[in-house]
Amino acid sequence: MSIVATGISKRFGDFVALDNVSLEVPTGSLTALLGPSGSGKSTLLRVIAGLEAPDTGEIVISGEDATELAPQKRGVGFVFQHYAAFKHMTVRNNVAFGLTIRKRPKAEIRERVDQLLELVQLQQFGHRYPAQLSGGQRQRMALARALAVEPEVLLLDEPFGALDARVRAELREWLRRLHEEVHVTTVFVTHDQEEAMEVADQIAVMNHGVIEQVGGPRELYEDPQSEFVMSFVGPTTRVGETWVRPHDLEILLAPAGDAAEAMIERVVHLGFEVRVELVRADREKVWAQLTRDQCEELELADGQIVYVRAIQERVFA
Amino acid sequence: MTRFLRRFGLRGIAFTYLGVILLGPLALVFYRTFENGVGDAWDALSTPETVNAFKLTLIITAIAVPLNTIFGIACALAIVRRRFPGKGLVNAFVDLPLALSPVVVGLALFLLYGRDGWFGWLGDHGIQILFSLPAMVIATIFVSLPFVAREVVPTLREIGDEQEQAARTLGASSWQTFWRITLPAIRWAVIYGVILTTARCLGEYGAVAVVSGRLQGETETATLRVEERYESFDLAGAYAISIVLALVAVLVLVAMTVIRPKEEAVQ
Numbered sequence: 001m002s003i004v005a006t007g008i009s010k011r012f013g014d015f016v017a018l019d020n021v022s023l024e025v026p027t028g029s030l031t032a033l034l035g036p037s038g039s040g041k042s043t044l045l046r047v048i049a050g051l052e053a054p055d056t057g058e059i060v061i062s063g064e065d066a067t068e069l070a071p072q073k074r075g076v077g078f079v080f081q082h083y084a085a086f087k088h089m090t091v092r093n094n095v096a097f098g099l100t101i102r103k104r105p106k107a108e109i110r111e112r113v114d115q116l117l118e119l120v121q122l123q124q125f126g127h128r129y130p131a132q133l134s135g136g137q138r139q140r141m142a143l144a145r146a147l148a149v150e151p152e153v154l155l156l157d158e159p160f161g162a163l164d165a166r167v168r169a170e171l172r173e174w175l176r177r178l179h180e181e182v183h184v185t186t187v188f189v190t191h192d193q194e195e196a197m198e199v200a201d202q203i204a205v206m207n208h209g210v211i212e213q214v215g216g217p218r219e220l221y222e223d224p225q226s227e228f229v230m231s232f233v234g235p236t237t238r239v240g241e242t243w244v245r246p247h248d249l250e251i252l253l254a255p256a257g258d259a260a261e262a263m264i265e266r267v268v269h270l271g272f273e274v275r276v277e278l279v280r281a282d283r284e285k286v287w288a289q290l291t292r293d294q295c296e297e298l299e300l301a302d303g304q305i306v307y308v309r310a311i312q313e314r315v316f317a
Numbered sequence: 318m319t320r321f322l323r324r325f326g327l328r329g330i331a332f333t334y335l336g337v338i339l340l341g342p343l344a345l346v347f348y349r350t351f352e353n354g355v356g357d358a359w360d361a362l363s364t365p366e367t368v369n370a371f372k373l374t375l376i377i378t379a380i381a382v383p384l385n386t387i388f389g390i391a392c393a394l395a396i397v398r399r400r401f402p403g404k405g406l407v408n409a410f411v412d413l414p415l416a417l418s419p420v421v422v423g424l425a426l427f428l429l430y431g432r433d434g435w436f437g438w439l440g441d442h443g444i445q446i447l448f449s450l451p452a453m454v455i456a457t458i459f460v461s462l463p464f465v466a467r468e469v470v471p472t473l474r475e476i477g478d479e480q481e482q483a484a485r486t487l488g489a490s491s492w493q494t495f496w497r498i499t500l501p502a503i504r505w506a507v508i509y510g511v512i513l514t515t516a517r518c519l520g521e522y523g524a525v526a527v528v529s530g531r532l533q534g535e536t537e538t539a540t541l542r543v544e545e546r547y548e549s550f551d552l553a554g555a556y557a558i559s560i561v562l563a564l565v566a567v568l569v570l571v572a573m574t575v576i577r578p579k580e581e582a583v584q
Binding site for chain 1: 480482483484486497498
């Protein structure tokens with residue numbers, strides 16, 4: 001049930017969507033393809049599903065070469081950003097679609113659909129039409145529909161992208177729990193680094209059609225291999241030629257060693273986190289992330305002159 | 318005054334124009350038909366030649382509409398869902414029958430199937446095309462070809478192909494995807510196109526007039542019969558047949574108005 005993509009390239013006219021990409025998704029893992037729009041993450045997912053044919057390279061699903069297989073023969077479940085609900089069918093019939101196509105006995109279909117509707121908490125909505133559901137409910141229906149045929153791998157293309165922030169947070173947590181229950185190998189595409197870090201156990205960061213780095217959330221955050229990964233995964237501030245995480249910027253009240261003089265432009269209180277915006281003597285703007293307690297201890301105020309230095313910094317070639 | 322013009326000006330123009338050009342003449346035909354009572358009109362309609370003309374029109378329509386429905390859907394799918402060289406050309410050619418005068422179509426068929434035409438040899442094998450049903454059907458298919466495709470193309474574009482892709486990943490073949498997903502999604506556009514096609518088939522005159530040979534009681538359709546009656550100074554007969562055709566047109570209009578709101582509600 002693992003997925004192995006090797007040397008995948010795909011062009012659309014002059015645009016190179018994927019440039020010799022290789023990726024391994026271990027059995028049972030929850031992998032995120034993370035990147036800005038146009039980075040090729042959705043194209044890679046669609047190539048795995050068979051909805052897009054790669055120009056070169058091969059896809060192996062569960063040890064079997066799937067490169068030439070039609071999407072309906074790959075045993076994948078696919079969830080679209082805009083739900084792709086079958087508008088003329090009830091929720092029940094949407095979920096049952098894959099089983100109806102496979103001509104399973106009626107009683108078996110009924111039982112399985114009941115289970116799935118319960119799993120996605122839509123028991124009482126079976127007889128509604130997709131137009132009568134909220135966005136979050138529609139996406140849960142789409143998930144149930146994809147899971148109905150017991151796919152070997154589940155592929156989700158920006159599944160929460162069209163939903164508002166609160167519903168998105170709810171569904172993320174729910175997807176994580178679902179994965180723990182069902183254990184189906186899952187790949188999902190997102191441009192939201194927080195979403196990727198919260199849900200996935202493996203993240204592939206993509207940019208301009210190539211994978212920049214693959215790793216666990218912590219590894220990517222603490223040991224980014226490129227400027228792009230550092231700036232895309234987690235907040236950064238730039239001090240001269242080096243990149244610093246804002247919480248690795250120390251604020252001192254008195255000059256010390258290599259600390260640079262800076263003036264506080266603004267102190268922004270965000271609850272537990274306090275963001276301090278500074279201008280250094282060389283007019284460069286930086287910002288530091290403090291906890292509320294640290295900020296109170298230093299008694300920072302707008303216009304104050306302080307000294308900043310990086311505890312940990314990175315230079316990328 | 319200007320405010321009055323702004324509020325009622327456009328409406329007034331539209332209503333006056335429709336009244337003078339469309340409704341007036343139609344009302345007059347109604348009046349003339351029933352001037353001497355319903356009996357006369359019925360007598361004119363029940364002559365064997367007229368009954369035969371209606372039958373012929375129905376047969377032609379019954380052949381042309383299903384063929385153009387299938388072709389129209391296939392053509393729309395090709396235009397919207399496929400990439401192939403010459404696609405722009407196909408898209409443009411579908412509209413050709415709308416731009417071309419039906420008389421020209423008739424003439425082209427005449428040249429094609431006539432004694433010296435490309436398919437003239439069919440006649441030597443006893444297959445009669447011109448002056449018989451096949452030519453009339455071909456002419457009617459030609460002039461009524463664009464309507465289903467033209468209705469279905471924008472709907473297909475609007476629904477996009479995500480539902481179809483979802484069906485494919487759930488295990489449906491192309492054929493199953495078409496029947497279970499695509500066709501239900503475009504059904505109102507298809508029905509609307511079929512209604513328009515039917516109306517066009519029933520009313521076709523020009524192309525059929527050229528290729529039919531107008532043999533009374535044999536290759537004379539309802540519209541041809543109207544003209545024949547008119548030229549034989551049987552105005553009552555001409556009016557009576559016209560009224561039937563006009564009523565069918567009104568029915569078509571009503572059917573379309575009933576369907577339109579539903580279609581919008583679905584989307």
